[in-house]
């Protein structure tokens with residue numbers, strides 16, 4: 001999670017270490033979205049509801065080894081220019097617990113996803129393949 005340190009500059013070159021890593025992270029990647037675990041969708045009705053959620057801007061869905069998750073691609077309002085956290089001393093526990101040991105800086109999260117739907121159209125296409133009755137679900 002975003003650091004309280006300023007970004008490296010030519011005048012003040014930081015060594016890349018575990019402690020300074022977040023200062024090198026463009027845009028503080030992990031401070032630009034939230035995820036929320038959701039029940040595993042099983043029925044046509046479940047997927048239709050997911051489709052409604054993906055009809056909204058900046059909402060995505062993925063499945064990995066831990067289950068299904070909604071993603072809201074929204075920047076934290078406390079993330080300042082140069083990747084600084086403006087509430088660093090009182091930031092939420094989740095931010096404190098987040099490890100930068102192997103994070104978005106090292107690899108895109110989607111590398112670990114089994115399924116990833118970034119748009120309404122992608123999920124709709126998946127549902128059409130999964131359910132023969134998908135297109136006639138309202139009749």
Ligand code: SF4
Nearest residue numbers: 001022025030100103
């Ligand atoms: S993505 Fe990793 S390196 Fe970047 S701010 Fe978050 S924890 Fe730090």
Ligand code: SF4
Nearest residue numbers: 001031076079085095
């Ligand atoms: S509170 Fe600070 S560390 Fe947590 S997401 Fe927002 S900017 Fe990042």
